[in-house]
Amino acid sequence: MTEMVRKITLSRAVRTMQDLFPEEYNFYPRSWILPEEFPLFVAEVRMMKENDPAWKPTFIVKPDGGCQGDGIYLIKDPSDIRLAGNLQSRPAVVQEYICKPLLIDKLKFDIRLYVLLKSLEPLEIYIAKDGLSRFCTEPYQEPTLKNLHQVFMHLTNYSLNIHSGNFIHSDSVNTGSKRTFSSILYRLSSKGVDIKKVWSDIISLVIKTIVALTPELKVYYQSDIPTGKPGPTCFQILGFDILLMKNLKPMLLEVNANPSMRIEHEQELSPGVFENVPSPVDEEVKVAVIRDTLRLMDPYKKKKKDNLSQPSEPASEKKEQLSEGGSTDKLEHDSSKNPEASLPSPCLKQVFPKYAKQFNYLRLVERVAALFIRFLGVKGTTRLGPTGFRTFVRNCKLSNSNFSMATVDILYIDITRRWNSMGMDHKESGMCLQAFVEAFFCLAQKRYKSLPLREQVATLIDFCEYQLVTLDEKRLVCSRGITERRPALITCQPDGLHLTPAHHAPLLNRTAATNKLADYRSHRL
Template sequence: MQPGGSKRELAVGWEAEAVAAAEPQAAAAAEQVRVDAGASGEPERKAREESAKDPVPAQPRATEEGDARVLPRPPPALPVSRPKLALAPGLWPQGKPRSKGQSCKRSPSRRSGEYHSLRPVTVDSSKARTSLDALKISIRQLQWKEFPFGRRLPCDIYWHGVSFHDSDIYSGQVNKFPGMTEMVRKITLSRAVRIMQSLFPEEYNFYPRSWILPDEFQLFAAQVRMVKDGNPSWKPTFIVKPDGGCQGDGIYLIKDPSDIRLAGTLQRRPAVVQEYICKPLLIDKLKFDIRLYVLLKSLDPLEIYIAKDGLSRFCTEPYQEPTPKNLHHIFMHLTNYSLNIHSGNFVHSDSTSTGSKRTFSSILCRLSSKGVDIKKVWSDIISLVIKTVIALTPELKVFYQSDIPAGRPGPTCFQILGFDILLMKNLKPILLEVNANPSMRIEHEQELSPGVFENVPSLVDEEVKVAVIRDTLRLMDPLKKKRENHFPGMCTERKPRLPPVSDRRSPAKRHLSRLSTVRSQQLEKPEAGKEDPSDSDLAFASDGNLNPEAHLPSICLKQVFPKYAKQFNYLRLVDRMANLFIRFLGIKGTMKLGPTGFRTFIRNCKLSSSSLSMAAVDILYIDITRRWNSMTLDQRDSGMCLQAFVEAFFYLAQRKFKLLPLHKQVASLIDLCEYHLSLLDEKRLVCGRSGRPGGRPPYSGTPQEAAPAAPPAESDLRPCTAKLSHPRHAPA
């Protein structure tokens, strides 16, 4: 006998037995899924038939010592190969779905087989922070794949807890816009809304009159003194908010600019002082505000969604109008949850219609029972949200092109914003502030005894916040189109199938047990040496459900823009100015316009004339830029910021188009600039086609400015004084 012959015989015998044992199982699996002729897996079936024509000769069974159950696998040098098994298409021998690859063809005749090959959406939650618990629940409901410790391979969605720069990403989608944190700070938001108030004062009367401290303290004191002199019975109250404050930190009320606390604020940090709303709507004699969740799905084109439900946060002391005696009662005047939770009167409730935190829908139901027109309330709130976002988007575009320049790889962005709104006694909504990072916690700490705290579930928070995160992910689903192709009816409107959280959960202990399990899973370390699964490997996670959203309720986010774009597009004048500003920035990644870029803007738009020389343009640039740079804290870049450019644009519009309201002056100048730029781009395009050196690509802006009409003739406009005066640049 040749050396190694016994091992060969044993190996061949083992192979024959394995084939014989696998054939009945494979035949049963094929019968179960009813494989059609020509389906995937046919090449493997032919290989089996050919091997059957030339069977392997049977070998005697191995002795007990060399039983196949304990026989080591043959060495690689031996020419022994196992025949392929005929299995159901798209399945491994273990019955799990196969990933895409050269050895797995998708059957065009079986939609279920196609869906099994679709991988789940991947979400990197390593930077989620306080929103982690709600995010985990959302991912689990969607049957997606979470990577709590990050992943070396790119993920589809990255969930950041603070800002766009929480981690360096170059693909996929991230739930933060660059610059959003800076844009919704008290001072920046007030300036953005103030610009819109100068253009459309009647449309932006939902924001309290504001002054920026310390820059405008003298103006604030002078205006208050002037009004009091004209109306001695006027007894105003003002609220002071630190620029970078959050959770009610540093907020206090004053009755007069001479208040000694205001002097201390001027020395410490910038702040905003606003008129205090003295007549709010009360429920159960308590003041409350509304936290609404708004999804900014896209910046260009602009796409806005509003959650159908929000949170109502109540004060914990009965409300009285401000007097010198009760100005310090923060539990009476400030609705911040982070403050009132420390009040002894704070009421935790699992009901959505009682307690110190309730759902907004429960408030609307109560108002409706009293005859209030709820549709009018919602309409006013939607209008407030759209107008506020329109005020924020111009500078957000500048931030966006700075961090993600056009033509360079980068992620797409979306963001959930928290709008804090107060209803006045007459049901008019007032914007208090906008939060870039609204709290998504679904539990809070309760002090059981001094120094001893316990995590207590908040069923009201979970009811609202999980739905917002889950449906935001559904709207941003990068594989949604593929699923729609497989299941055309999956996006049809569905009735809610998930019962309310209050019905599904009871006991707080069960909730706390789940939270502790989530945290323990978060702290577990990945197995040593385990590689990140590839996207094709993730297809194994499918549980065979043909429609993963079949069990979910209808989406709780309602689109309001571009749905109502026709009603609000006329307000987007500053947005069109931002497009001009970005065009002339020159260097990619910068946020300020240099003197050369400003002169190029004047020349290309043909704004210079005998009354406005280029020397006057240079003086205008230096004067406005110097003043704005002295008011901003960021001195890293020199040049003209967007708000300074807007002021210069207003000045030019007032000079060129007189005797018109400011918004018509600005609109006319924008039309003129877009008209000249479109002619210039057409000329460059023709030069490029003819082989001569060309310039930048044709001008493209928002849809309403894509094809600008001929500019209005200056002779058709009557001269008059301008609405907005600039003392340093009076109209000529």
């Protein structure tokens, strides 16, 4: 998880989703990766300025893997990027700066929202019903050449602003330089803002971001977690940093895999002499997050709940709205039947799979990752070798007279070499998931030229899954025949394949796969 939420990795994952679903993933600023995309950055900025002479952009440069505002700076032109020094050894992401944030008391602020990824298989996501609002300590002005370097005006990082003479430690959750997010929502509500809409947009942002990260997480998951191990095997508390724009649209700034859980701050009593002072705001939010994470993950409580469970009523077919309104969600148990009834009401709200129906259509790359994992071959590996890639193409029947296996090899070499030359730290040789996704997109574009990219990819996924289900059934039938006729030493190897039972579950039911493929074909016609 630490690797997945680094600025470069997150940007790549979201960019892939932006290629497929540009309207759904417009909550992440336009980004470029340095130094490899510096020429592209210069060219695209020049082109956008030529198309719109009135556009006066500002960009923010963030070192990959940096934290607490370290190394971040603002620029007005690509030529201002500090290419010298350690950029080669410490890559960075440059993003279009959000110049019109929502202001409270004339100050810019961001939101730290805590998200529990309870399980990856199956995917379960919870969001804390309250978070932290962290304020800058100088009144905000839109960036100019004169104020670009005023970090207390532009950067919301707590670790930076705490060193400002204007930083206000407060005993109230409603005032000071760090407040609860609920206090901001209450203030906005008093001005007529639709708070349910704000929460709905934030929940959507969180789910879509985790959907973007899930494919590669599953590649690493399968390399560490024993196959067939039942139930959740790990969890993570994430810190989502979100900025509200002036029009109340939430924008994702970054995701932290190891958010601070301190509930005190340092106060300087005299020069060089500090003491830790309790922070009521941090305690209000963070204690509840830790407490309810432990309640959710407690296996003894789960077992007790199973023993006490009663037949439940049928679930309503009505589509739920993504809002914070309504009754408080229960933490997978009836609190009236166990000692937890004395604890405060839960602060963690389940948002997935609760709203899964509204977001499952976005999980295309996750299905591509399932194909990638199937052909990895060796337990514990996260990279696909040339033989595995050829087997994928052959088993999915993707080669033909216009796309020979020699062309397949060239595609593999070109894409793998380019990804491995990006200076990324990797312990294995071969094709990483991002490279496989790029190759898959290339195959989809070659095969279904007349369709938009999203439909190209979806159609090729359906085709591959159908071919693999068919292959699995052939293998199963043949392996049964071999077992039944073993005394006669009769073997069966259609298509030149070694017909042994599959060591994985079929990707799709054959009938469902056939129906989906027919639907796509009729749609194209």
